[in-house]
Amino acid sequence: MQNIEGIAEMKVRDVFFLDVYDKAKSGEDIIIASSDIGAPSLDEFRIMFGNRFVNVGIAEQNLLAVSAGLAFAGKKVIAYGLNPFPVTRAFDQIRNFMASMQLPITLTALNAGTCSAEAGYTHMPVENVSIMRTLQNIKVINPSDETISHMLVNEILSHPSPRYIQFDKYIEGKQYEKCDIDFSRGFVVNRNDDKQNVVIITYGIWVRECLKAGLDCDIIDCFSLPVNEEILIGELRKYENIVTVEDGILVGGLGSMILEIINKYGMNNKIISYGLCMKDGYPKTYTNREVIWNQSGIKIDALNRLIGHFSRSSDNE
Known part of the structure; x- marks a missing residue:
C-alpha cells in the first residue's frame, strides 16, 4: 500500500x-x-x-x-x-x-x-x-x-x-495498489506495525480520516458490501475489540452488519459503533460535514481515547 x-x-x-x-x-x-x-x-x-x-x-x-x-x-x-x-x-x-x-x-x-x-x-x-x-x-x-x-x-x-x-466528492488520490483490492473479498486491511487488540472497521471518507490521523490500530476498509464473511471473521478473531465508524446512520448500516456477522459466528468481541445520530431530527441549517460529525461524536480524538483505553485494559489483564 x-x-x-x-x-x-x-x-x-x-x-x-x-x-x-x-x-x-x-x-x-x-x-x-x-x-x-x-x-x-x-x-x-x-x-x-x-x-x-x-x-x-x-x-x-x-x-x-x-x-x-x-x-x-x-x-x-x-x-x-x-x-x-x-x-x-x-x-x-x-x-x-x-x-x-x-x-x-x-x-x-x-x-x-x-x-x-x-x-x-x-x-x-x-x-x-x-x-x-x-x-x-x-x-x-x-x-x-x-x-x-x-x-x-x-x-x-x-x-x-x-x-x-x-x-464521495471529497475522496481523491491513491492509497492502494491493485494487488490490495479483491472485490470477491470486499475489504482490505490497513495494518499498523504495532501489536494491538483493537481494529477500526469503516469505509469511504472515514478510511481517509483514520489513515491521515495515524491511529494506532489496524483499519479495515469495507469498500464492497456484503463482504466475504468467512474471510472477515478470520481477520476479526485477531482482535478483542472492534470499533465501527460510518458516515451514515447507525440503523442497518456498517455497524449493524458487523454485529450481525459477529452474532452469526458466535464470537464475543466487544463492539462499539460510531455513526450519525439524528434523534432530534435532521439538521435544520445548512452546514458542513465536520459539524454533523462532531454533533454525533464521530471525532478522531474520541477514537484515539478509545484505542488508548482498550490498550491499557489489555496491559492490565
Missing part, C-alpha cells in the same frame, strides 16, 4: 468515468443513462458517444426503467444520478429490476454520507447504505481511493451483476 501524501490526486468519480470513456473508445458497448443535467465528468463521453448517452432528466424512476430496458437488450448499462435521489426516489425500481430480476445495471451516484451537507439534509444520502443492505444480490460499493474506482470498471465489465456505487 502507498502513503496518501505525495500522490497526484484525482476524484474517485472522475477516475471511474474516465476509465469508462476509455473502454468505450476501445470498443466496449457501454451506454450511460443519466438523471443529472450537469455532470462535467460525463461530458467527454456525451460528446464522443452521443448515441450512447441518454439523459432522462431529473426523473430517477425513469432512470432505472430506461436502464432496465437497455439491460434487457443486452447493453452494458451504467446509470448515473445525484444522491440520495436514485435510491430514495427509485427504490421500487431498484428492488424489482436489480434485486429481483437481477438485471446487470450499475447504478452510480455522486454524494455519499454527509459530503453535501452544505446543500441541506435533502441532499445527504445518509440512509442509502442501510437502505441498499435490505436488498438481496446487490453489491454496495464505496470507493475510498482511485485504485478501487479504476478497478471497478474492469470488474463491472468482466462480472456483470447489479451494483450500486456511491462516490
Whole structure:
C-alpha cells in the first residue's frame, strides 16, 4: 500500500468515468443513462458517444426503467444520478429490476454520507447504505481511493451483476495498489506495525480520516458490501475489540452488519459503533460535514481515547 501524501490526486468519480470513456473508445458497448443535467465528468463521453448517452432528466424512476430496458437488450448499462435521489426516489425500481430480476445495471451516484451537507439534509444520502443492505444480490460499493474506482470498471465489465456505487466528492488520490483490492473479498486491511487488540472497521471518507490521523490500530476498509464473511471473521478473531465508524446512520448500516456477522459466528468481541445520530431530527441549517460529525461524536480524538483505553485494559489483564 502507498502513503496518501505525495500522490497526484484525482476524484474517485472522475477516475471511474474516465476509465469508462476509455473502454468505450476501445470498443466496449457501454451506454450511460443519466438523471443529472450537469455532470462535467460525463461530458467527454456525451460528446464522443452521443448515441450512447441518454439523459432522462431529473426523473430517477425513469432512470432505472430506461436502464432496465437497455439491460434487457443486452447493453452494458451504467446509470448515473445525484444522491440520495436514485435510491430514495427509485427504490421500487431498484428492488424489482436489480434485486429481483437481477438485471446487470450499475447504478452510480455522486454524494455519499454527509459530503453535501452544505446543500441541506435533502441532499445527504445518509440512509442509502442501510437502505441498499435490505436488498438481496446487490453489491454496495464505496470507493475510498482511485485504485478501487479504476478497478471497478474492469470488474463491472468482466462480472456483470447489479451494483450500486456511491462516490464521495471529497475522496481523491491513491492509497492502494491493485494487488490490495479483491472485490470477491470486499475489504482490505490497513495494518499498523504495532501489536494491538483493537481494529477500526469503516469505509469511504472515514478510511481517509483514520489513515491521515495515524491511529494506532489496524483499519479495515469495507469498500464492497456484503463482504466475504468467512474471510472477515478470520481477520476479526485477531482482535478483542472492534470499533465501527460510518458516515451514515447507525440503523442497518456498517455497524449493524458487523454485529450481525459477529452474532452469526458466535464470537464475543466487544463492539462499539460510531455513526450519525439524528434523534432530534435532521439538521435544520445548512452546514458542513465536520459539524454533523462532531454533533454525533464521530471525532478522531474520541477514537484515539478509545484505542488508548482498550490498550491499557489489555496491559492490565
